Amino acid sequence: MKKLEVGILGATGMVGQRFVSLLENHPWFEVAWLGASDKSAGKKYVDACHWRLREPMPEKARHLSVHECQADHAGRIPQLVFASLDSKVAGEVEKAFAQAGHVVVSNSSNHRMDADVPLLIPEVNPDHLALVRTQGHGRGWKGMIVTNPNCTTVGLAMSLAPLDRAFGLEKVMMTSMQAVSGAGYPGVPTLDIMGNVIPYISGEEEKVERETQKLLGKLADGRVRPGEFAVSAQCNRVFVEDGHTESISVSLQSKAAVEDLVKVWRAFRALPQERGLPSAPKHPIVVRDERDRPQPKFDVATENGMATVIGRVRPCPVLQFKYTALSHNTIRGAAGAALLNAELMKSEGYLD
């Protein structure tokens, strides 16, 4: 099968680098075009990018030129573009690309809550992809924008989706311990974070609360009715390199025991697994039995960073149950999430 050429907007950033790395040897897609700010434009990727991943920079990417993120109507940029732009510019740039006919698969928060933009986790709400039909009619765009959730939302929503289906959710409380790579590069200054916990990440708690309800909402008559359970999030930055850890408490609508929760999580499989999408984890949720896991240092790379790892499942004296969930913020929470969204779109015929 001839691979589909793709572009990356924001290719030099933390998430952009993950895209470049995850797309090396991808069976369906190949990187053909890279975009970043005017500071990087005109340089070769190897000179423009301060590569921060342990995996070496893919040989082919080193020699690609970096361009300005100007939408072009002349077909010089691939139709499918992954986007990981600074949110200060992402909103307008993504709109311009969608208008010019591109399929923009975005990581940024700017359009996630737009009523006609799908906010997707392929295991959780693949049916919401149908919103792009409303988007095309309503905005007069030839292209479209599809988004993945915030890196903190994804582990929470993945862990909640099977519980919601099996027992119904009533209340959710989540306290996060978020890695420094979640703040991009160079991110939080060393002297602010070393030996410290920062109990504030601008806009994060509101994003997690709203996005979780949209993701677990029902699509009817061309719109998403948000989930009706209550969600309260408290977000903290900690001195961890990769992996957001979350302490979660839930109360459910129907009666369940700890073993029932573990059973539904272990049995959880969805469309990406059924279709064998290339980036889909075999087990989207992995439950650890050890009393002190998951830990980012040991568990963040589970299923190539695409699984949500759960542990410490136990009764909660305030709500009903509590547990710990861990998710890789730049893979499942960003580039890997967008890649899986694009694979879902291809398998649904949106990229033909």
Ligand SMILES: NC(=O)c1ccc[n+]([C@@H]2O[C@H](COP(=O)([O-])OP(=O)(O)OC[C@H]3O[C@@H](n4cnc5c(N)ncnc54)[C@H](OP(=O)(O)O)[C@@H]3O)[C@@H](O)[C@H]2O)c1
């Ligand atoms: N890090 C995570 O864990 C994570 C997770 C989920 C979502 N996100 C979201 O993904 C996006 C990227 O995050 P990041 O962590 O990769 O940030 P980052 O490391 O700061 O990278 C930002 C990218 O945007 C480009 N850029 C900045 N200003 C630009 C402009 N005026 N025009 C065109 N390109 C411009 C930068 O290019 P230059 O190098 O040329 O400046 C760089 O490629 C953000 O919206 C973020 O909220 C991040």
